[in-house]
Amino acid sequence: MLNKVYDWIDERLDITPLWRDVADHEVPEHVNPAHHFSAFVYCFGGLTFFVVVIQVLSGMFLSMYYVPDIERAWESVYYLQNQVAFGQIVRGMHHWGASIVIVMMFLHTLRVFFQGAYKKPRELNWIVGVLIFFVMLALGLTGYLLPWDMKALNATKVTLDIAQSTPLIGDMLKTLLSGDEHIVGAETLTRFFAIHVFFLPAALLGLIGLHFLMIRKQGISGPL
Known part of the structure; x- marks a missing residue:
């Protein structure tokens, strides 16, 4: 069944060459953990992207129940965590993922820096990576207010x-x-919600797409 669907789409859009271009891309030997134990340091970038995907998917789930209103924000979070099926698990994934993604990005940045992967011809990719890091920090900052509890209010002040x-x-x-x-009030909550859910994710997806495009164009950097 899936083969028939794929063939139907491929007949009209000719997606096989595009898929082969992605799937058949060779990975350098120095990033293969089977040959070099130090190759594990090259996994930090992929792990960061994996956590970002989890953050996006869990955030989409949370947004279906969250109400960005000062009178209902805390109640909506409480309802999500205590009444919605798997709500506590998904919120926990989103909460801890916000910290894990920063740690993974920091480790990835250290790998790039100490291996000199920011040097010519990858200077632009380094700049894009730093911008991604700042966007992720801003996502964590704006998301901190959304539960609308005292800790969030004081931290936002x-x-x-x-x-x-x-x-x-x-x-x-x-x-x-x-x-x-x-003051930290209704306007603040609305603006933080809009920035957290619309503006920053759009910037993040654009920067990540540009990051991957340059990695594909220039290849993975070699060891020291």
Whole structure:
């Protein structure tokens, strides 16, 4: 059945050459753990992407129940965790995944740095990778407020004060994040939700796509 569906699509779109171009791509010997134990350090990038996929899928599940309103946000999270089937598991995956993905990205960044993989001709890919790292930090920052509990409120107040201390654009940055009243309220929650669910994921997917495109074009960097 699946073969017939594939043949039907391939007859119209000719996807076989594209699939072979992806599937038949050779992996360098130095990243094969069967030949070199040190090749495991090359797994950090793939593991990071795997956790990102989990974050996206679990986040899509959570967004079906979350209500970005100051009167119902905490209640929606409580309902999700205690009433929805597997809700506690999915939320736990999303919660711990937010920390794990930062750790994996940090390890991946260390591997790239100490092996000199940021040097010519991969300078642009290094810049894109750093931008991905900042986007992931911003995702964790904006997602922290969404449960709307006291810990999240106090942490966000500190975040807004840090944003306000930014030279030249501090006041504008705080207004952008918190709203015109400069307090952690309904506008802040709405803006953090929009940034967390729409703007940052769009930027993340675009940067990851560009990252993979350059890796495919330039190949995986060699050992020291």
